[in-house]
Amino acid sequence: MHLAGILGRRLGQIAVTVLVVAVLVFLLMRMLPGDPAIMLLGDRATDADIERLRAELRVDEPIAAQFGEFLLRMVTLHFGDSISMRIPVSRLILDRLPVTLMLTGMAAVLALLISVPLAFVAALRQGGWVDAAIRVFAQLSVSMPVFYIGLVLLITLAAGLRWFPVGGIGESFWEDLYYLFLPALTLALSLAAILLRNLRESLIEVMHAEYVGFATAKGLPHGLVLRRHVLRNAWVSTVTLLGLQIGSLVGGAVITETVFAIPGIGRLMIDSIFARDYAVVQGLTVVLAVMVSIVFLALDAIQAMLDPRLGT
Amino acid sequence: MTAPLLSLQDVSVRIGAAAPVAGVSLDLAKGEVLGLVGESGSGKSLTMRAILRLLPPVARVGGRIVWDGKDLAGLSDADLRRVRGREIAMIFQEPMTALNPVLTVGRQIGESLAVHLGLRGTAARRRAIELLDQVGIPDAARRLGSYPHEFSGGMRQRAMIAIALAAGPRLLLADEPTTALDVTIQDQILKLLLRLKDELSMSVILVTHDLGVVAGTCDRVAVLYAGRLMEVGPTERIFARPSHGYTLGLLRSLPDATHARQRLSGIPGAPPDPGALPPGCRFEPRCAYAVAACRATEPPLARLGAELQTACLRAGDLLAAAAA
Amino acid sequence: MAAPVTLAGPRPRAGRLLLSVRPPGTLVAGAAILLLFLICAIFPGWVAPYDPLEFDYMAIMNPPTWAHPFGTDNFGRDMLSRTIWAAQVDLQIAIFSTLFPAIFGTLAGCLFGYFGGWPDAVFRRLVDIIVTIPFVVLVIAIVAVLGPGLLNMYIAISAVGWIIYARLMRAEIISQMRRDYAAAGLVMGYGRLRIIFRHLLPNAISPIVVYWMTDMSLAILLGSSLGYLGLGAQPPTAEWGVLIADGKNFMTTAWWMSIFPGFAIVLAGMGFSLLGDGMAALLRRRA
Numbered sequence: 001m002h003l004a005g006i007l008g009r010r011l012g013q014i015a016v017t018v019l020v021v022a023v024l025v026f027l028l029m030r031m032l033p034g035d036p037a038i039m040l041l042g043d044r045a046t047d048a049d050i051e052r053l054r055a056e057l058r059v060d061e062p063i064a065a066q067f068g069e070f071l072l073r074m075v076t077l078h079f080g081d082s083i084s085m086r087i088p089v090s091r092l093i094l095d096r097l098p099v100t101l102m103l104t105g106m107a108a109v110l111a112l113l114i115s116v117p118l119a120f121v122a123a124l125r126q127g128g129w130v131d132a133a134i135r136v137f138a139q140l141s142v143s144m145p146v147f148y149i150g151l152v153l154l155i156t157l158a159a160g161l162r163w164f165p166v167g168g169i170g171e172s173f174w175e176d177l178y179y180l181f182l183p184a185l186t187l188a189l190s191l192a193a194i195l196l197r198n199l200r201e202s203l204i205e206v207m208h209a210e211y212v213g214f215a216t217a218k219g220l221p222h223g224l225v226l227r228r229h230v231l232r233n234a235w236v237s238t239v240t241l242l243g244l245q246i247g248s249l250v251g252g253a254v255i256t257e258t259v260f261a262i263p264g265i266g267r268l269m270i271d272s273i274f275a276r277d278y279a280v281v282q283g284l285t286v287v288l289a290v291m292v293s294i295v296f297l298a299l300d301a302i303q304a305m306l307d308p309r310l311g312t
Numbered sequence: 313m314t315a316p317l318l319s320l321q322d323v324s325v326r327i328g329a330a331a332p333v334a335g336v337s338l339d340l341a342k343g344e345v346l347g348l349v350g351e352s353g354s355g356k357s358l359t360m361r362a363i364l365r366l367l368p369p370v371a372r373v374g375g376r377i378v379w380d381g382k383d384l385a386g387l388s389d390a391d392l393r394r395v396r397g398r399e400i401a402m403i404f405q406e407p408m409t410a411l412n413p414v415l416t417v418g419r420q421i422g423e424s425l426a427v428h429l430g431l432r433g434t435a436a437r438r439r440a441i442e443l444l445d446q447v448g449i450p451d452a453a454r455r456l457g458s459y460p461h462e463f464s465g466g467m468r469q470r471a472m473i474a475i476a477l478a479a480g481p482r483l484l485l486a487d488e489p490t491t492a493l494d495v496t497i498q499d500q501i502l503k504l505l506l507r508l509k510d511e512l513s514m515s516v517i518l519v520t521h522d523l524g525v526v527a528g529t530c531d532r533v534a535v536l537y538a539g540r541l542m543e544v545g546p547t548e549r550i551f552a553r554p555s556h557g558y559t560l561g562l563l564r565s566l567p568d569a570t571h572a573r574q575r576l577s578g579i580p581g582a583p584p585d586p587g588a589l590p591p592g593c594r595f596e597p598r599c600a601y602a603v604a605a606c607r608a609t610e611p612p613l614a615r616l617g618a619e620l621q622t623a624c625l626r627a628g629d630l631l632a633a634a635a636a
Numbered sequence: 637m638a639a640p641v642t643l644a645g646p647r648p649r650a651g652r653l654l655l656s657v658r659p660p661g662t663l664v665a666g667a668a669i670l671l672l673f674l675i676c677a678i679f680p681g682w683v684a685p686y687d688p689l690e691f692d693y694m695a696i697m698n699p700p701t702w703a704h705p706f707g708t709d710n711f712g713r714d715m716l717s718r719t720i721w722a723a724q725v726d727l728q729i730a731i732f733s734t735l736f737p738a739i740f741g742t743l744a745g746c747l748f749g750y751f752g753g754w755p756d757a758v759f760r761r762l763v764d765i766i767v768t769i770p771f772v773v774l775v776i777a778i779v780a781v782l783g784p785g786l787l788n789m790y791i792a793i794s795a796v797g798w799i800i801y802a803r804l805m806r807a808e809i810i811s812q813m814r815r816d817y818a819a820a821g822l823v824m825g826y827g828r829l830r831i832i833f834r835h836l837l838p839n840a841i842s843p844i845v846v847y848w849m850t851d852m853s854l855a856i857l858l859g860s861s862l863g864y865l866g867l868g869a870q871p872p873t874a875e876w877g878v879l880i881a882d883g884k885n886f887m888t889t890a891w892w893m894s895i896f897p898g899f900a901i902v903l904a905g906m907g908f909s910l911l912g913d914g915m916a917a918l919l920r921r922r923a
Binding site for chain 2: 214218307
């Protein structure tokens with residue numbers, strides 16, 4: 001259909017957004033007092049190093065040329081070296097990115113696993129005490145800050161019952177799953193609450209739709225009607241919501257990684273900001289912007305697939 | 313006298329303390345088109361939905377609904393599901409909301425075929441194309457893959473009819489199928505329904521508030537007001553010589569196409585609140601022919617000759633006046 | 637499964653006077669909770685059983701008892717009192733973090749929505765970007781540049797937060813502009829500013845007010861998160877997030893130090909949420 005059109009338009013938007021983010025990061029850096037080369041290299045840099053970097057960054061040339069150089073470096077992933085850790089930023093980011101991706105991925109899956117069944121139960125038993133209990137649970141989850149949920153889980157399940165490790169990550173993929181379970185659950189709970197509220201309303205609305213009545217009048221079994229007619233229509237808005245929540249998911253990951261001492265890019269961001277490690281901050285911001293944009297792109301594609309009314 | 317195909321016996325629908333439908337008894341013969349006429353709120357849709365048990369649990373259905381020798385009201389859910397779609401089908405007023413927007417028309421037909429007839433794959437596809445052809449949708453093979461929003465209004469209604477008739481039911485309940493359509497399309501759809509009725513040996517109950525539709529398609533008509541039947545009989549007879557004050561009022565309020573510049577005479581007042589019904593005949597407060605007896609008790613639906621039933625105490629007078 | 641049945645009963649005329657309408661349960665509940673916190677904030681000395689700064693070396697890290705319902709911390713300070721005294725800081729956070737964004741954002745949104753043009757186009761691009769980068773990360777970044785502290789936190793949150801209000805207001809204004817009364821105003825020869833502020837704004841303001849309530853609950857969540865991370869309120873200022881951070885190192889030995897201040901956050905958040913829901917219900921009724 002016109003899927004290509006939608007995606008094309010979104011790609012254009014992404015390009016503009018990332019470009020603007022790059023500009024903002026560049027300007028922010030230049031606005032800070034001090035020499036950009038010194039800032040990137042830190043106090044322990046030698047004069048020779050500083051001179052070299054200043055030449056590379058074209059510090060003395062007009063601002064446009066500087067920005068051009070900046071863009072070039074961004075695109076080729078030359079973010080420079082981390083001051084505090086003395087390794088290339090790109091390597092640092094590549095090391096830590098998979099952990100955060102795994103964390104957010106697990107969180108999204110868990111959130112869906114929690115919210116979909118609960119939303120169904122709440123919608124089918126609307127008005128009953130089960131529905132009320134589920135809604136109270138959702139309200140509570142939403143009212144708790146992510147770090148607090150993490151701490152509570154840590155204190156009860158990890159430190160207390162010793163079912164899970166207190167932090168860090170494992171050696172292998174499977175170990176990682178185990179280590180990341182509590183942090184992912186932490187993120188998943190707030191997300192699930194938001195999705196739950198939306199999906200429940202969607203389901204209730206769809207359940208009263210005429211086409212559900214028509215499907216029932218056709219003599220289709222109840223389960224089939226629920227799956228194919230109710231859920232298919234209801235979750236369109238929820239999937240959209242999930243995508244829109246990516247931002248808060250990443251934000252939550254930042255905090256969760258701090259609470260559970262997980263070496264992901266969230267914690268890297270915080271540590272670098274505190275350490276005034278601007279090379280890392282720059283690189284991370286751009287990478288983050290690109291990642292989230294890609295998610296939005298995927299979201300558009302999924303939406304168009306789920307709801308054939310879009311795209312025409 | 314052959315047994316009726318469907319027999320509603322003292323069917324009522326109660327919601328809370330009110331009874332929006334009360335004491336409806338109707339027989340439908342095989343191959344007949346029965347019109348169920350009434351204004352909004354008269355209970356005609358409720359009655360239809362009660363037949364297939366499509367009402368929410370808060371609505372309690374009373375009476376017997378006899379189909380093929382069994383009482384639908386007493387059937388288990390599983391058995392009722394076998395009746396729905398397979399033996400009795402229903403189409404709704406607004407096809408845009410009655411069709412699932414995210415499934416293709418082909419899929420929605422295929423569902424019925426699979427569940428009721430066990431047809432799948434190419435056999436199902438072939439049958440689906442046949443159905444779309446039968447309802448007059450051109451380029452049927454390609455349209456199978458189209459979504460509801462890709463059809464025009466009239467075509468969508470045809471698609472809905474095709475979906476409803478997929479399993480070959482013997483009775484079609486049509487709930488205001490033409491109300492949402494343009495007049496020209498209305499005509500096409502009604503003609504389609506009549507043609508299908510013959511081709512598929514179906515019977516039809518057509519619910520509408522439009523007397524013109526009734527006049528053109530129905531063999532018999534049942535007039536419903538405030539949840540009670542007022543008059544039942546052959547269309548021509550009732551239109552020519554109504555035997556109930558309400559029917560008379562309805563017919564009188566139709567503009568006469570042969571006269572220019574006429575005063576429109578409607579029926580004064582409004583239908584009663586189902587929770588606060590008048591003591592006697594439900595129409596009595598607005599009736600131009602009401603007498604004291606009409607207020608005393610609710611007149612029962614009584615036979616007037618072989619074909620006619622009426623709930624009007626003054627039926628005799630009305631008929632005599634018409635003949636004069 | 638069929639369309640729900642409505643009986644044609646007599647419908648009561650919606651009262652124009654708010655006072656004659658019974659307020660929704662959620663509104664009352666929310667207001668009650670917030671009143672409780674307000675009292676803790678304004679009269680902490682009156683409510684708290686102990687002096688929050690008083691060390692009691694005889695009662696270090698006591699679990700919750702009748703004497704100390706929330707337990708004591710590693711200096712022997714009563715956690716209940718510390719939590720009560722922290723209420724004023726968190727309520728301040730709720731108000732000051734949202735006040736500027738709400739007012740400025742509403743005004744900006746009005747103007748962008750009504751006048752459109754290139755400023756509006758730029759604004760929409762800005763919205764795209766803000767949506768891309770997580771709010772938390774942006775705020776943390778700004779605080780990192782400015783330095784930690786409550787004032788800088790307010791600045792950081794305001795710098796980003798106004799955009800959300802502006803977006804909401806802009807959408808509302810645009811939708812109101814389509815209504816007939818807006819055109820009628822022009823026909824009558826009213827000045828544009830008059831139309832915006834005396835006609836369109838009052839009609840568009842309801843979702844903003846409701847969102848403000850929710851935003852205050854979000855502000856407490858964000859403020860306490862930053863407090864926990866050491867970027868917001870700075871010790872010795874007692875703030876619920878800071879209190880939780882203090883207790884972080886004693887997770888296994890004195891879990892109550894972190895858990896109870898969290899209750900306060902949740903309760904306060906729910907109070908604002910309920911208030912917001914109640915407002916929404918009330919405004920819906922009036923419509």
